[in-house]
Amino acid sequence: MRRITTALTTAFLLVLGEASTAMAQESGAGKLHATEKLITEFGLGLIFFIPVFVALMSYGQAKLDKRKDRKKAAYRSSKGAAAWRGGW
CATH class of the missing domain: 1.20.5 (Single alpha-helices involved in coiled-coils or other helix-helix interfaces)
Structure with missing residues (x-):
C-alpha cells in the first residue's frame, strides 16, 4: 500500500509540475507548440x-x-448432466 501511495503521489506531483511549465511557454502554446x-x-x-x-x-x-455458454452446455450434456438435474 505504501508503494502505491508513493507512486501515485510522485505521478501527481510530476503532472502538476509539468502543467505549469507547459502553460508558461510561448504564450501558452505548450511544449509541442500546439x-x-x-x-x-x-x-x-x-x-x-x-x-x-x-x-x-x-x-x-x-x-x-x-x-463460456458453449462450454457450460457441453459440460451439462456430458458427465456433468446429473449435477444439473437436481433433486434426489
Whole structure:
C-alpha cells in the first residue's frame, strides 16, 4: 500500500509540475507548440477512437460469453448432466 501511495503521489506531483511549465511557454502554446489545428485533430481522433474501442471490446466480450455458454452446455450434456438435474 505504501508503494502505491508513493507512486501515485510522485505521478501527481510530476503532472502538476509539468502543467505549469507547459502553460508558461510561448504564450501558452505548450511544449509541442500546439496549434488550434493540432488540438482539433487530436480531439476528433479521440471522438472516433473511443467508440471504436468500446465496440471492439464489447464484441470480444460477447465472443467470450458465447464460448463460456458453449462450454457450460457441453459440460451439462456430458458427465456433468446429473449435477444439473437436481433433486434426489
